[in-house]
Amino acid sequence: MTVCSPVRLRRLFSSGHTARFRVLFFGTSSFAVPSLEALCAAGCDLTLVTRSPKRTGRGNKQLKVSATEESGIVKDVVYIDKPSEFVKLRGVYDLIVAVSYGMFIPPQIIDSSRFGGLNAHPSILPRHQGTSPIQYTILNRDPVTGVSVQTLDPHEFDKGQVLKYSDLVSVADRESSVSLAEKLVQPAATVLSETVVGIERTNSLTVSAEQESENERILGEYKLRMQLTDISSKTKKVTAESAKADFSKPAEHLDAQYRAFGKLWGAKQDGSRVLLEVEGCDTLGEEHAPGTFFVDEGNVYIKAGVGSVKVARIKPEGKPFVDAQNLYAKIGSLW
Structure with missing residues (x-):
């Protein structure tokens, strides 16, 4: 009752x-x-x-x-x-x-x-x-x-x-x-x-x-x-793959993906995952290839298909989150 x-x-x-x-x-x-x-x-x-x-x-x-x-x-x-x-x-x-x-x-x-x-x-x-x-x-x-x-x-x-x-x-x-x-x-x-x-x-x-x-x-x-006449659409079940970053996509999409699924991750060359804490997107870094980390005025970014995403913290697989600027300063590349 x-x-x-x-x-x-x-x-x-x-x-x-x-x-x-x-x-x-x-x-x-x-x-x-x-x-x-x-x-x-x-x-x-x-x-x-x-x-x-x-x-x-x-x-x-x-x-x-x-x-x-x-x-x-x-x-x-x-x-x-x-x-x-x-x-x-x-x-x-x-x-x-x-x-x-x-x-x-x-x-x-x-x-x-x-x-x-x-x-x-x-x-x-x-x-x-x-x-x-x-x-x-x-x-x-x-x-x-x-x-x-x-x-x-x-x-x-x-x-x-x-x-x-x-x-x-x-x-x-x-x-x-x-x-x-x-x-x-x-x-x-x-x-x-x-x-x-x-x-x-x-x-x-x-x-x-x-x-x-x-x-x-x-x-x-x-x-x-x-601004749609046909609003019909279907969603997919959220899985770990939902948060996988495709850096050929525009930065706005990657930022939205992070906010939608609560995380965003990319894969290193050894297959391990790197979790990214995203703080927004910008138009910087057009000279870089998609997926490239770079620094601008002390902030760490990843180049996307269009624009770039600003990364605040990074979590390599099996390790805790660390400040992106400090980690980049130590090793020069995050992949």
């Missing part, structure tokens, strides 16, 4: 509101926590589905739980780590909700609830469908983004009907995927809870004519600011 704060419970019961709308909530990361809080505040009876606690640290002595479980919002928790474990789920629910869960929810689970399923997706769909919308918003240097609440398609990720968009959220010049996620968590919680409350109030999953008009307005504004 859902556990809200005593103050929240007093408000719910004093208003005559009972937690009768049963929601099976799939979520793991910290991005999902505000949405969980918002549905609790709306009076939903929540069951949380998340990943099992994992042993971490030296000697595996520490037990790390998911951010959603650690929040303590819900005591009724079911652990699912692989598709075969969905058979654990029992009970009758009004709605399935998925926020930053990462696994495909089987059709039989979606179909078992009265109103099917919803997902809060951190992009303006159909832009950036898939598992990494925030990273690809940064990688593509999109100037604006938002959140889409969509129905869960029983066969494919992000192919459901969009029920509601959040207001548009501007993306800063050197925004990172971490800072952009922080910007989007509250819009996601707000637009999701408004949608769920609307379903409970109207006893229907249909979109009103007024909401359709608002969705069209937001989508039109988004296309205008993106």
Whole structure:
């Protein structure tokens, strides 16, 4: 069952509101926590589905739980780590909700609830469908983004009907995927809870004519600011290779790649990796070949296909991060 704060419970019961709308909530990361809080505040009876606690640290002595479980919002928790474990789920629910869960929810689970399923997706769909919308918003240097609440398609990720968009959220010049996620968590919680409350109030999953008009307005504004007529795109799963630098690419791309994936790495001649901490890009070093380290006014740069990226710190494989200027001064080359 859902556990809200005593103050929240007093408000719910004093208003005559009972937690009768049963929601099976799939979520793991910290991005999902505000949405969980918002549905609790709306009076939903929540069951949380998340990943099992994992042993971490030296000697595996520490037990790390998911951010959603650690929040303590819900005591009724079911652990699912692989598709075969969905058979654990029992009970009758009004709605399935998925926020930053990462696994495909089987059709039989979606179909078992009265109103099917919803997902809060951190992009303006159909832009950036898939598992990494925030990273690809940064990688593509999109100037604006938002959140889409969509129905869960029983066969494919992000192919459901969009029920509601959040207001548009501007993306800063050197925004990172971490800072952009922080910007989007509250819009996601707000637009999701408004949608769920609307379903409970109207006893229907249909979109009103007024909401359709608002969705069209937001989508039109988004296309205008993106300067695109077709916004459809798909993202790839983030892997270690996502952060591999191709120095034939423009410096702006490499800088965006670093901010999107939280790191950037290149390979030395012996095959070992060198992690790079990037501080931005410039137009310097056109006389150098792509991939060449050089120094300008005491700062270390790597030449890209167009322009160059400024490197603050470097981490050779198996060693700690070191100041790029000091290392370059000692050895003259970082590859």
